[in-house]
Amino acid sequence: MPWWKFAADETKFAAEKMAKTNLFETDRMFCDVYGLEPGQSQKPHVHADADKVYYVLEGEGLFEVSHEQRILGPGAVVHAAAGAPHGVTNTGTKRLALLVVMAPHPQFRKI
Amino acid sequence: MPWWKFAADETKFAAEKMAKTNLFETDRMFCDVYGLEPGQSQKPHVHADADKVYYVLEGEGLFEVSHEQRILGPGAVVHAAAGAPHGVTNTGTKRLALLVVMAPHPQFRKI
Numbered sequence: 001m002p003w004w005k006f007a008a009d010e011t012k013f014a015a016e017k018m019a020k021t022n023l024f025e026t027d028r029m030f031c032d033v034y035g036l037e038p039g040q041s042q043k044p045h046v047h048a049d050a051d052k053v054y055y056v057l058e059g060e061g062l063f064e065v066s067h068e069q070r071i072l073g074p075g076a077v078v079h080a081a082a083g084a085p086h087g088v089t090n091t092g093t094k095r096l097a098l099l100v101v102m103a104p105h106p107q108f109r110k111i
Numbered sequence: 112m113p114w115w116k117f118a119a120d121e122t123k124f125a126a127e128k129m130a131k132t133n134l135f136e137t138d139r140m141f142c143d144v145y146g147l148e149p150g151q152s153q154k155p156h157v158h159a160d161a162d163k164v165y166y167v168l169e170g171e172g173l174f175e176v177s178h179e180q181r182i183l184g185p186g187a188v189v190h191a192a193a194g195a196p197h198g199v200t201n202t203g204t205k206r207l208a209l210l211v212v213m214a215p216h217p218q219f220r221k222i
Contacts, residue, residue: 008186028193028215029140029164031188051140055166065114066114068114077115077134079142101164101212
């Protein structure tokens with residue numbers, strides 16, 4: 001498997017719901033890209049033992065961390081520490097693409 | 112401390128060597144931005160127990176992971192798993208800016 005990928009080449013979108021595509025993963029972390037069509041969300045949720053970082057690749061979203069909300073666009077980096085409820089909604093009119101890193105990987109299963 | 116930051120606002124550069132700026136950190140991970148002037152490097156090195164992800168924000172660099180090299184530009188995502196020697200050199204003529212996540216944090220000290 002290559003050790004480099006291009007975020008834009010990997011980002012998928014789906015009419016039904018936010019699409020997640022994994023780029024890299026180990027038990028220490030995963031790196032995904034999320035594609036959200038306008039109106040789609042990742043509803044606020046909590047990981048008790050893992051941190052998440054979102055980086056906005058394109059588009060604009062309403063981010064929520066620990067019950068604070070902020071609309072952010074390309075170049076913004078968002079950090080939700082373990083225990084902090086967090087989510088994002090594409091409130092814009094264009095597609096929203098996010099690079100997402102979570103550490104440690106909350107569901108890693110070695111095959 | 113805010114839970115969002117703009118990568119471009121935080122990126123610093125220094126004439127002497129690559130500049131690192133921390134955006135967020137816990138014991139589970141850190142998220143930094145690295146600024147490399149043309150010719151500057153992060154020399155190949157290994158973290159036995161931590162993964163690193165580089166995301167190219169601007170510019171172009173020669174990345175090396177596990178003794179393989181590749182020139183990559185904006186939008187590229189690089190993964191160096193724990194134990195894999197990795198480094199990067201700004202071989203271009205413009206500044207190179209990288210978003211960097213490492214997990215777990217190899218040197219976290221709670222104060």
